[in-house]
Amino acid sequence: MTFNLTGMLSGWLEWTSILAAGFGAGMINVIVGSGTLISFPVLLLFGYPPVVANVSNTLGLVPGGLAGTVGYRRELRANRHLARLLLPASTAGGIAGASLLFLLPPEAFELIVPALIAAGIAMVLLGPLVQRSAARRAADRPAPTRPPLWKTIVTLAGVFLLGVYGGYFGAAQGILIVGLLSLLTVETIQSLNGVKNLLVMAVNLVAAITFLVISPASVDWIVVALIAIGSALGGLVGARVGRRLPAPVLRGAIAVIGTVAIIYLLAS
Template sequence: MIATLGQAGAGADWFAWAAIFAAGFGAGTINTVVGSGTLISFPVLLLLGYPPVVANVSNTLGLVPGSLSGTFGYRRELRATAHLARLLLPASAVGGAAGAALLFLLPSEAFELIVPALIALGIAMALLGPLVQRAAARRAASRPEAASVPWWKTAGTFAGVLLLGVYGGYFGAAQGILIVGLLSLLTAETIQSLNGLKNLLVMVVNLIAAATFALIAPASLDWPAVALIATGSALGGLVGARIGRRLPAPALRGAIAVVGTAAIVYMLAT
């Protein structure tokens, strides 16, 4: 940890601080564009000697400003999904709190074993989303009187985001990819609008999870690490929004597939 490295001299201190800040910046940028930035910042904390729970908790809180700045960058796209945001924000909040509580009740292996499969599922959903949306549009055109969203689809969207909130509060790797994949299948919104909504939902999950961590186990938060990741991720979120909003829809889905695949390879190799 930083305190431990500090005993080795100022040079080690500065190296650790720079590494954590850079990891936060990279995570904030990638989270805003596609998701899975946790797979940058979390391993850096582990490599610097932080215990896994401390690294997970501190990283979760540190990434909140990145989600906030990314959400601000996507504020125009968010207007198109305001109705979905009102429906799904409570699901993300409840899920994030439940997942954070589970972190102190279940071993980390409980989720880590299935994370690669979840990421692969998220990639598949994101890539298949346009096909499903076009098929739904054709059905709606042939039956104009049934233009309203079926109740089961609304319920499924709420339940899915709730479960992903639990996952995000517990571990969080690539939760953004999973959210975009799910919403691509169950809604008719554009990929850019969903990306903006994803940033908002991830921010809520991380914020609620971090608040739960602070109540249950405040000693698990390492505030210097939180501050460095928060500063880096806030800047990274602004940069990520500028990049992501300029990507054509196919390129954005391709980026999701590439980053998600890299995350799967990384997790299976470590």
């Protein structure tokens, strides 16, 4: 009886921890990004193989992304032209990245992830300066009807590459998307957060479908269910909190959480 009770308590502790990790990941993903760095290590801590943990985590985070996208629907409606432009590039990248997970060794991205996150933080913080400089230059010329072709191409290429990264691993993908768009568009950070939530959700969704097609045996459905419930609740809370944050506070939160993510990755 003691052995069974101990096993039951251990099982409940594991399930509760995974559920809580899903909640934290869903909330952080919607507000900032990098929620994967909460849920993925928890799965590794409980002994799940890296590929199973990655695949199951990606599947479980889809409802959280959907909840965050719905929560930011007002910002998305205001920027539907940008979302429509970037969504195909992001989803194509997600499919490519998910396929690479089964072709490349798990260590393939380990060395560059901290550098990518640092670049994302820098872009987020420099975004307002770049936007103000562009606004000053544009004040002396007629307003263009559309952005320059080169900027559109760079934006699409960047979002595609971030989709590849997101489909493969995805840690702090949201930070990188907000950083890139901060430099290449004139939208506010809250508007970009809404677009980011849609793109990250789309990458997770197509990556999850790709995983199911290529390697359905890599899915642990109990883990998926727990993270899905937690991330959906976390996404709803994250949308309510994130939309109320002033732009400087949101940028500061991105910088702080991104820095913590870099320290974690370098120390692990």
